Amino acid sequence: MPDTSVVAAGPVPIEESATLIAAEKVSGTPVFDLEGNSLGHVETVMLDKRAGRVAYAVLAFGGFLGFGEKLYPLPWSVLTYDVALGGYRVGLDKAKLESGPSFTAAEAPDWGDRAWGERLHTHYGQRPYWEGLLI
């Protein structure tokens, strides 16, 4: 991901390199499709603690001020930072997103369900992030 931005984060400024970013800086970042249409923003990032992997970027889309918002977990690997856009660009459109796994505040998914995770990755044409890991 070609991200050369160097920015300050949080209460204690933490500069970032081209390869590393503070997790808090990812949350709130807008997400666009390949045509530059807004798809929402990253609500949070889910980390796989034992594997030490970034598992999903949870995209918030639709609704207003948090109400009616739906949350779409995306494989981390589909997000590419676009410096010019100031956000992530993903190779999928609203239709693809809306047919993917989603949840709301009232019903969070079972993040540990590997079959669910595999379907999710397959939907977005990605290999599961945990493949090849000894976990």
Add this chain to the structure above:
Amino acid sequence: MPDTSVVAAGPVPIEESATLIAAEKVSGTPVFDLEGNSLGHVETVMLDKRAGRVAYAVLAFGGFLGFGEKLYPLPWSVLTYDVALGGYRVGLDKAKLESGPSFTAAEAPDWGDRAWGERLHTHYGQRPYWEGLLI
């Protein structure tokens, strides 16, 4: 890491499994040494964007209300969540921490410096997180 807690996070509640956690939930979590002495708290988590890895947990230690606080990047692999303590437990004491790489708000490290990262991992007896990755 034996973390069986299921908690809600952020403005939109996101339940966590035993293996996955929202990045925001890690920040602010207290860190203890093996004797249960406080070593500070996790200020932020640094993610390796391209590799999709959790690179470092940045431990804040010392100071008061953010003033005079020093920041110690720790390899993610040294942190183990302790449900009873409600925080992370690490197998190192204050002396080990204070002799490790640190920075302040005024002078952030060059996160992309591999030699620096390797010294950091070596200090804590860990293999660099990027080893074996095609990046």
